[in-house]
Amino acid sequence: MAAHVLRLRFDLLIGTLRGDARHVARVVTGLVLLMAATGAACWAVLGLSGDDDEVVRVVTVLGGSAVAFGFALAPLVAAVEDPLDPRRFAVLGLAPRRLAAALALAGALSVPVLVVLAVGICVAIVWTERGVSPLLAGVSVALGIAVCVLLARVCMALTALFLRERRSRELSGLFALTIVVVVVPVGVFLASLDWHGTVPSQLSEAVDVLAVTPLGAAWAIPAVVAEGADPTVPAVVAIGSPVVLWLVWMLLVRVLLTTTERPRATRERGGLGWFAVAPGTPGGAIAARSLMYWLRDRRYVVNLVVVPITAALTMAPLLIVGVPLQTVALIPVPFIALFLGWLPHNDLAYDSTAVWMHISAGVRGVSDRVGRLVPVLLVGLPALAVVMPLAISVHGRWALLPAMIGVCTGLFGAGLGLSSIASAAAPYAVSPPGESPFRQPQRFDSAGGIAQALVMLGSLALCAPALWWAWIALTDDIEAAESAMWAGIGIGVGTLVAGIAIGSVVFRRRAGRIMEFAEST
Template identity: 65%
Template sequence: MAAHILRLRLALLVGTFRGHAGHVVRVVSALLILAAATVAACWALLTLKDASTEEVLAVTVLGGSAVTLGFALAPLFGSVEDPLDPRRFALFGLPRGSLALVLAVAGFLSVPILVLLAVAVCSAIVWADHGVPVIVGILSVLLGVLTCVLLARVCMALASLFLRDRRSRELSGVFVLVVLVVVVPVGVFLASLEWQGSVPPQLLEAVDWLALTPLGAAWALPGMLITGGDAWLSALIAVGTIVLLAMLWVWAVNRLLTTTERPGTGRERGGLGWFGVAPGTPGGAIAARSLVYWFGDRRYVVNGLVIPFAAAITVVPLLIAGVPPELVALVPVPFAALFLGWLPHDDVAYDSTAVWMHIASGVRGVSDRIGRLVPVLLVGVPLLAVAIPVATLLHGRWAVLPALTGVCAALFLSGLGLSSISSVVAPYAVSRPGESPFQQPQRTGANGAIAQGSVMAGALVVSAPVLWCGWLALQGDTDAADTALWAGLAIGLGVLVVGIGVGAIVFERRGGRLMEFAEST
């Protein structure tokens, strides 16, 4: 059985070179690019033979942790079918334990794993030149590669069980945003470090932390052995991770073989866009519809594009007034956070007559309130995650990063909470769907100005303690920076939860008036 499955795996690899000429050209081109990247990575590692132990440790642990995380995330967000799905062998009555073992071994026969193995062997060679016993280097390679193989198998099985019908281009877009949230701040942070012929202490702290996690324990084992670190603890964590993943893999194989596969909807579901990604709940449906509007309705697009310009405009008068540039660099980001939280303050009015679907179908207010906030969170969180470290880098003092994060969190989240109330308590007429976003209807009252001003003023008032702590942090008080971070998160989340709750109650009680408002504007 084992030999037959391994031959099947090899046949599948060779089969990728079959097909029409265009397909073969694409496959060969991709393999050539991957081979060039592998050679470059191996060469870069081998050049570390003359580097210090700390530099080799930082490169191997950070790179190995990133690769391990990639093996976990790629199956969850990718839409590729698993050629070695255990369900394909369900009709043969094979022993489940043996099948799980053989499929895990077959997982080594893949292009990404072979590339990883080549790079890992180069890292073992480098560690051997630094005095690490060969057996320790080999053990590190085996533990690291085995972790990646089992992690990919487990995540592929989980995706097959729970995410089969939920992956699409939209979900891939979310993955890109997640990567953006992580990669850009990390890149800015690394660029800000002072590399003066040695590894910055901040980076060494990150390496020490990763060495005690399942992501980096296996890759850190050789370095920890010769630097006097907790090599035994890293080895224990690496082995424990493999044991846990092996248990999860056996459970996943048993679950796949005893669970009826959900029928796929093929092309029909592929055209649902965000509705094919969102959960099949009232809140998920509202979130999907809101996402369609936010990325397709020009009224929403214009509102979103105004934010960076409005935040940038604040810089000009401050510079003219003589405010130091390092302080001015911090100003646009809190303004952007405030405007992002303010955006959905009249979301019900932008819905026009479509709001009747929520009211007529008896949708709970909580589902309506949360669903409408999803697009803002999906845009605002990545935007702020990128803007905050960039602004801190321009400022020049990373000690203010916690304070700036807390201020932005308080303004953004409290704005969302107050907007959840404002959009149902005081909606005002806006341009209707299809009309120019710059064409505003005539209003007989001051509801619009009151609603807009109340949300902004309210967000500033509740965030006042955080703003004060942020100002103290600018004066050099490091304790105030930490206080601003935690106070900002607590105040922001608290106002958000309360705002959603109050908005939900008002939505359910004023459903008739909301329908009347939508029909009359």
């Protein structure tokens, strides 16, 4: 049976070279480029023979971890169907264990795996030249490839179970945004390191962490042996990871074989946009509608554009009076976190009369409060994840990064929590839909101004401990950076949860007055 599945897999690979001329040309061009990239990678790895053991360790562990992460992420990002989906073989009546073994073996017969195998052989050659046993080097490469193959199988199965009917360009955009959030900070960190012909200590510490994770443990075994250290921990992780992934894969195969696949709708769901991505719950529907507003309504777009401009303007006076750029670079990021948390303080008013849908449908307050915060979280978290390492890179002291994380988390979370209360307790009139965002209607009371001030000043007041410890870390004791981080995270998360709970109660009790406000503006 395994041989038959392997023949099917081989036929699928050969079948990619069939089709019209344009398709074949694209496939051949891609293969040529991939072969060139593989050759360049092998040449670069073999060129490490003259470098120190530490350099080889850093390159191989980082590269192997990145490849394993790519095998796990690719099924989630690529909108393709798995030709080896276990449900395709359900009609054959095979035992789940035998089918899982055959499909895992067939999954190893793929172009990406062959590329990793070629580079892995070069890695094994490099370590063998440094006194590592050829058997040990080969086993470590085999374990690394096994982790890659099983990660791809597991993630493909999870995608088939949960994402098949909700795949859309919006979801792919979220995955792409996640990649940016990961890649940009890492790239900034690597670019800021001081190499001087040696491996920076920060990078060695990062590799030490990866060496005891499933992503990099297998690739770290030869390096540990070459250094004469005890390889027990990475060896246990490297052996245990494929075992755990194999058990998860068998469980997923059993679930897929006993789960009926949802029939596809005759009409494409792409037109549903964010509603096809969000969960089918009241909170998910509100989140999807809010996302549409934030992306299409120019009133929201103007608010988003103003945030970075306002934060950047805070730098000008400080630079004019002679404050060093290294210090000024730290100022805009907390302002961005503060303003992003403050943005939804009047979000309910932007709905105009559409808010009646929530109230008439009896939507729970927590669904309304959480759903309205989703767009700000999707914008704010990636933005802060990118600008924080950039600011720290300009400053030059990466030891301040925990303090920056704490301050930004505290200001952002506290702002969102207080905004959840203010938007239900004290909404004030804004320009109607379709009107200029710079046109503000006349207000007959001061509730709007008070709500704005309370949210912003309240966020600063609640985050005062984190700000104080961050100031101490900047001017006196760098050890206070960790205190600032935990204080900020605790304040931000705690205020966010409390704000959603209180805002939910306020929304439910003031439903009638909210309707009156919507009808009168």
